[in-house]
Amino acid sequence: MKYTQGKFIITKKSAVGQNIYSYTISCPEVSSIAVPGQFVHIRAEGHTLRRPISICGIDPGRTIRIVFEIRGEGTAAIARLNEGDLIDMIAPLGKGFTVNDDFKKVILVGGGIGTPPMLSLAEVYGSRAAVICGFRSCNAAILQEDLKKTGAQLILCTDDGSAGVHGFVTDPLAELLEKETPDAVYACGPMPMLRSVAELCGKNVFCEISLEERMACGIGACLGCACRIDRNGEEHFAHVCKDGPVFNAREVIR
Amino acid sequence: MADLSVNICGIDLKNPVIPASGVFGYGREYEEFYPLSELGGIATKGTTLNKRTGNLSPRIAETPGGMLNSVGLQNPGIDHFIETELPYLLKKDTVIIANIAGSTPEECAAVAEKLDSTDVHMIELNISCPNVKQGGAAFGTDCTTASEVTRHVRRSTKKPLIVKLSPNVTSITEIAKAVEAAGADALSLINTLLGMRIDIDTMRPVLRNNVGGLSGPAVFPVAVRMVWQTANAVNIPVIGMGGITTGRDAVEMMMAGAAAVQVGAAVFEDPYAPVRIAAEMNEFLDSRNISSVRDIIGAVKPW
Numbered sequence: 061m062k063y064t065q066g067k068f069i070i071t072k073k074s075a076v077g078q079n080i081y082s083y084t085i086s087c088p089e090v091s092s093i094a095v096p097g098q099f100v101h102i103r104a105e106g107h108t109l110r111r112p113i114s115i116c117g118i119d120p121g122r123t124i125r126i127v128f129e130i131r132g133e134g135t136a137a138i139a140r141l142n143e144g145d146l147i148d149m150i151a152p153l154g155k156g157f158t159v160n161d162d163f164k165k166v167i168l169v170g171g172g173i174g175t176p177p178m179l180s181l182a183e184v185y186g187s188r189a190a191v192i193c194g195f196r197s198c199n200a201a202i203l204q205e206d207l208k209k210t211g212a213q214l215i216l217c218t219d220d221g222s223a224g225v226h227g228f229v230t231d232p233l234a235e236l237l238e239k240e241t242p243d244a245v246y247a248c249g250p251m252p253m254l255r256s257v258a259e260l261c262g263k264n265v266f267c268e269i270s271l272e273e274r275m276a277c278g279i280g281a282c283l284g285c286a287c288r289i290d291r292n293g294e295e296h297f298a299h300v301c302k303d304g305p306v307f308n309a310r311e312v313i314r
Numbered sequence: 315m316a317d318l319s320v321n322i323c324g325i326d327l328k329n330p331v332i333p334a335s336g337v338f339g340y341g342r343e344y345e346e347f348y349p350l351s352e353l354g355g356i357a358t359k360g361t362t363l364n365k366r367t368g369n370l371s372p373r374i375a376e377t378p379g380g381m382l383n384s385v386g387l388q389n390p391g392i393d394h395f396i397e398t399e400l401p402y403l404l405k406k407d408t409v410i411i412a413n414i415a416g417s418t419p420e421e422c423a424a425v426a427e428k429l430d431s432t433d434v435h436m437i438e439l440n441i442s443c444p445n446v447k448q449g450g451a452a453f454g455t456d457c458t459t460a461s462e463v464t465r466h467v468r469r470s471t472k473k474p475l476i477v478k479l480s481p482n483v484t485s486i487t488e489i490a491k492a493v494e495a496a497g498a499d500a501l502s503l504i505n506t507l508l509g510m511r512i513d514i515d516t517m518r519p520v521l522r523n524n525v526g527g528l529s530g531p532a533v534f535p536v537a538v539r540m541v542w543q544t545a546n547a548v549n550i551p552v553i554g555m556g557g558i559t560t561g562r563d564a565v566e567m568m569m570a571g572a573a574a575v576q577v578g579a580a581v582f583e584d585p586y587a588p589v590r591i592a593a594e595m596n597e598f599l600d601s602r603n604i605s606s607v608r609d610i611i612g613a614v615k616p617w
Contacts, residue, residue, distance in 0.1 A: 063346055065585055108530045109376045109582055134376065150585065274374040276381065276582045279346070281339035283359075283388045284374035297367050297388060302343075 061302065062093060063153055063279065067146035071123065077202040079130040080173070081139050082116070083147065084123050090151045092121045096180035097156030097246075097270055097306040100126060101278035103148035104134035111135055112275050112301070114248070115152065116176035116203075117183065124151070127176040127203065153278050154305050157268050159184055163243035167192065167236055168212070169229050169257050171249020172200070177270055179203050181246055182210040190215065190242075192232050194253070198223035230256045241265060247309075258309035267309035273300040288313040316599035317606040318592060320354070320574050322551050323474035323499040325435050327354040327409050327574060329592040330607055331564065334555050334578035335360050335413035335438065335478075336385065340399040341406065347585050354592070355409030357502075357576060358399070360440050362414070363421045365391040370522040375511055380530025380557070381579055382509050384523035387415055392425045396432055404433055411476065415440040419453075419466035427470040437473045439464065441493075442480030442505035454480035454505070460489050461496035468497030476553065479503040479544070481533075486540045487547035494548045501544060502553035502576065504537045530579040531557045538570045545571025545612055559587070561594020571612040 072084035090100075094115055101110040111134045117125030130136050141147055159181070168191045170178040175193050182189050189212040195201045197220045207214055215232045216224030225232055230253070236242070237260060247257040248270035261267035273285040280302030289298040289311045298304065298311075318329035333344070335357040341350050350356065368388025375382045389395075395412070403410045412434045416422035426437055441463055442454035453459045464477055477493045479486065481504035490501055506527025511520045519525070537556025545552045554572025558564050559580040567575050580587040599607060 061346075065347060103583060107376060107583070108379070108381050108579055109374070274372045276374050276383070276579075277337065277343070277585075278582075279343040279585075281343040281359075282337050282374075282383075282582070283339070283368065283385050284383060286368060286371045286373055286385075286388065288370075 061153070061279075063150055064089065065148070065150045067148045070141055070143055070145050070147055073141070073143045076127055077200065080127060080202055082125060082127045083141070084125045085147055085149075086123055087151070088121050091118055091124045094118050094124055094152035095156035096159060096184060097177055098152040098154050099305060100124070100149040100151035101153055101275075102138055104137040106137060107134045109134070109276055110150065110278060111138060112153070112278060114177040114270065114305070116179050118180055129173045150278055154301055155303060157181060157246050157270075157306050158244070160243070164188055165240065165242045166190075166244045166246065167233065167242045169233060169245065169247040169249065169253075170194070171229060171253040172196070174247075174249030174253075174270070175203055177248045178246065179206055179210070182207055182212045185212065187211040187213075189213070190236060192217065192229045194219070194229035194249070196220065228256070229253060230260060233257060234260055237261070237265065244268065254309070258312070261309060263310070268306050269309045269312065270305045271300050271307060271312065272305065275301050277301070316596050316604060317608075318596060320608060322553065322573055323436065325409055325474060329354040329595075330568065330574040331588045331592045331595070332357055332409075332411065332553070332574060332576045333581060333588050334576035335440070337578045337581050340395070341403055344581075344585060348589055349406075350403075351407040352589050352592075353408045354574060355411055355435070356403065357411040357413050357438055358395070358403070359389055360387050360413045360415045361389045361392050361395045361425065362387060362416055363392055363425050365389065365394070372520065372522055373526075375520040375526070377509070377511060377528065377530075377532065379532035380528055381582075382511060382521055382526040382528055383506070384521045384526030386523065392428050396428060400432055400434060409435045411436040411438050413438045413440055413478070419463040422463055423466040423470040426467045426473070430471040430473060434473065436476060437467070437471060438476040438478050438502060439467050440478045440505070442478055442482070454489070455483050457488055457492040461492040464493045464496035464498055474499045476500040476502050478505055480505050481536060481540055481556075482508050487543050490544045490548050494550050498550060500551040500553060501548065502555060503544060504533065504540050504556040507533055507536065529557065531559055533557045534563060538567060541567060541572050542570040542614065558591065561591050561598055564591050564595050565598050565610060568607065568610050569612070569614045571614070573611055
């Protein structure tokens with residue numbers, strides 16, 4: 061893992077939803093080595109701990125894009141930054157998704173604020189990807205236009221039926237899995253959703269999920285962000301920041 | 315350029331700033347930022363006789379001016395440390411302080427004995443980790459058990475022995491004196507203050523372990539006070555830590571009586587913190603025409 065700490069210019073800021081912001085950050089070196097699924101660890105003014113935020117888009121040699129939701133005071137402090145301001149980050153961090161050029165058909169599953177990392181994957185796979193996104197309601201849906209532009213097949217689900225399919229992401233996922241076995245399923249979102257996705261994929265479908273955990277150092281030193289993993293029949297604590305955030309769904313014990 | 319070097323128990327440190335045990339792993343992750351040789355020393359992740367898996371998540375929570383943690387001493391065990399981590403660290407031209415812990419005095423002594431035949435420079439005995447249900451807190455909060463575990467470890471190693479004290483006690487000076495009498499060569503303090511936060515929406519403690527150790531700038535005044543009291547009560551060097559974030563904090567801690575300092579939570583916000591703090595100490599000393607950092611140790615003029 062190669063990473064750096066520095067201050068980088070925010071070249072574009074936009075609101076993409078209620079309390080959800082998108083930053084495009086100029087960082088030639090970071091963007092040239094970053095891969096989908098990795099994250100950046102952002103300093104929040106006046107806070108002891110940085111905030112880990114997943115990478116949503118990568119323009120190699122130029123920029124990365126992040127999309128994050130204000131969840132508390134730390135993310136609120138980060139959201140006060142504007143275009144032209146410097147953002148202090150350690151990046152790129154963690155183990156990203158396994159991207160394979162030979163994959164002909166992949167399914168991306170994003171739940172709520174777990175959707176952003178799916179965009180960076182959709183940009184890689186284009187029309188070879190089907191993206192299933194789930195949100196509480198129509199007005200919570202984010203990044204639908206960006207996802208459309210990638211050429212991926214798009215399936216929108218809402219819990220209340222105010223847009224797209226009425227119900228959870230797992231219903232369309234089950235239908236797609238029944239039609240044909242994809243080369244990979246990638247997912248990011250709330251833990252109950254990830255658990256259901258992993259169950260549907262079972263043993264026969266290659267499935268990677270991106271986890272979230274409270275974190276301090278972000279680089280694997282402090283051992284704060286433990287998650288239980290079953291590797292070769294032996295249970296142990298892996299660390300979301302260094303061994304993840306992306307894990308093979310079969311390894312994660314929850 | 316002031317002279318930043320200090321000497322603790324006969325060991326020369328090029329500067330008095332040491333990343334504290336627990337925040338810095340075994341150093342590898344931070345070498346991506348700067349050469350470890352720029353550090354005065356490294357206190358390595360607390361290591362026990364056998365591998366420990368640690369506590370369930372969440373292990374971390376931010377609090378005003380600091381953070382809580384309850385990692386629970388996750389570590390790969392002393393044999394792994396000696397075979398895999400120590401040889402790497404010893405090549406880094408900095409003082410290596412092996413932090414050790416255990417559930418019984420015998421376990422602590424066994425860990426120290428294994429280190430005794432290595433080239434590690436110093437041993438720091440953690441008698442204060444509040445996260446482990448057996449032992450840990452019990453040793454460090456009682457004069458009898460604190461001196462018992464210190465005596466066991468003292469007998470099993472000739473390495474300079476630092477005993478790391480818990481602040482979760484009624485009288486820090488009584489514990490300090492008991493540990494000094496039991497054979498400690500130096501003391502380090504403070505470990506984290508036991509704390510707790512509750513999520514009022516879920517009615518659950520924010521840490522899976524319910525309680526955890528508080529660190530960060532919030533604890534700094536408590537640390538300065540305890541270091542000052544302890545340095546005045548014992549005749550062995552005291553290494554000060556607890557919430558140090560800037561060079562000025564480090565100067566303050568040394569004026570309180572610390573012969574060196576450790577930096578913990580500050581590395582999370584700024585991974586360069588230990589290196590930056592040493593540079594800022596130098597700036598302060600130069601601005602006051604103080605030629606050696608050793609001249610400020612215990613220099614406070616109490617009212």
